[in-house]
Amino acid sequence: MPDAGATTPPPTQVPALSIVALDDDDDFRQYIRGVLEADGHDVRAVSTPEEFFSVCEDRLPDVVLLDIKMGRRSGEEVLAEIRERWSKLCVIVVTGYPSLDSMRQTFKQAVFDYLAKPFSLSDLRRALSQAVAALGLGQRPQDRLRAELGRQMRLARIERGWTLKDLSESSGVSVSQLSSIERGTHLPSIESLVAVSIALGRKPSVWMDAAGL
Numbered sequence: 001m002p003d004a005g006a007t008t009p010p011p012t013q014v015p016a017l018s019i020v021a022l023d024d025d026d027d028f029r030q031y032i033r034g035v036l037e038a039d040g041h042d043v044r045a046v047s048t049p050e051e052f053f054s055v056c057e058d059r060l061p062d063v064v065l066l067d068i069k070m071g072r073r074s075g076e077e078v079l080a081e082i083r084e085r086w087s088k089l090c091v092i093v094v095t096g097y098p099s100l101d102s103m104r105q106t107f108k109q110a111v112f113d114y115l116a117k118p119f120s121l122s123d124l125r126r127a128l129s130q131a132v133a134a135l136g137l138g139q140r141p142q143d144r145l146r147a148e149l150g151r152q153m154r155l156a157r158i159e160r161g162w163t164l165k166d167l168s169e170s171s172g173v174s175v176s177q178l179s180s181i182e183r184g185t186h187l188p189s190i191e192s193l194v195a196v197s198i199a200l201g202r203k204p205s206v207w208m209d210a211a212g213l
Contacts, residue, residue: 014129015138018059021045022052022078023067023094032065035121049078060086062137063128068095083110090131142187150184152207156200171199
C-alpha cells in the first residue's frame with residue numbers, strides 16, 4: 001500500500017484522468033480510489049480480471065494500475081491480454097513482491113512504469129505526471145493530434161538535417177506556418193499536411209496512427 005504519510009500536493013499539470021485499478025487487496029483498492037479521487041481523477045477499482053476487462057470494454061481508461069501478483073490468474077497474463085486488445089493503453093504495474101526478473105518481463109510488454117509497494121503517493125503522482133507528459137493523456141483527440149503531428153514533423157525534418165526554411169522551400173508551406181505546426185499551436189490543413197509529408201517522404205496516415213487516431 002502507498003505510504004499514507006506522504007502529503008505532497010498533486011502536480012498541477014496533471015489533468016483529470018480515467019483510471020482503472022486491478023488489485024485483489026480490498027484495503028489497497030479503497031485507499032487508491034480515495035486518494036486519486038481526491039486528486040480529481042475518475043477511478044474504478046476492481047478485484048478480478050473478469051471485472052477489469054468488463055469495465056475497460058465499457059469505457060477504456062487513460063491509465064491502468066495493475067497488480068502483477070494476484071491469486072488464480074497472474075498479472076502477467078492480464079498484461080498479455082491487455083496488449084492483445086489495447087496495444088497502446090498506458091499500464092503502470094504495482095506489486096508488493098518486486099524483483100528484477102518481473103520488472104524486465106513487464107517492461108518487455110511496454111509497461112510505462114513499475115511501482116513497488118509500499119510506494120509513496122508522490123511516487124504515484126510522479127508516474128501519472130510523466131505518463132501525461134509522454135503520452136498526452138487526458139487531452140482531447142484534437143489536442144493529441146496537434147501535438148503528435150508537430151512532433152512527427154519535427155523529427156522527420158531533423159532526421160533529414162533540414163531547417164524550417166529548407167522544408168518550406170520543398171513543401172511550399174510558409175516558415176511561420178511550419179513553425180506553428182511543429183510547436184503544436186495549430187493543426188495543418190489537409191493540403192499543408194500532404195505537401196509536408198511528401199516533402200519529408202512520410203505518410204500522413206502513419207502520423208495519424210501515432211496520435212492514436
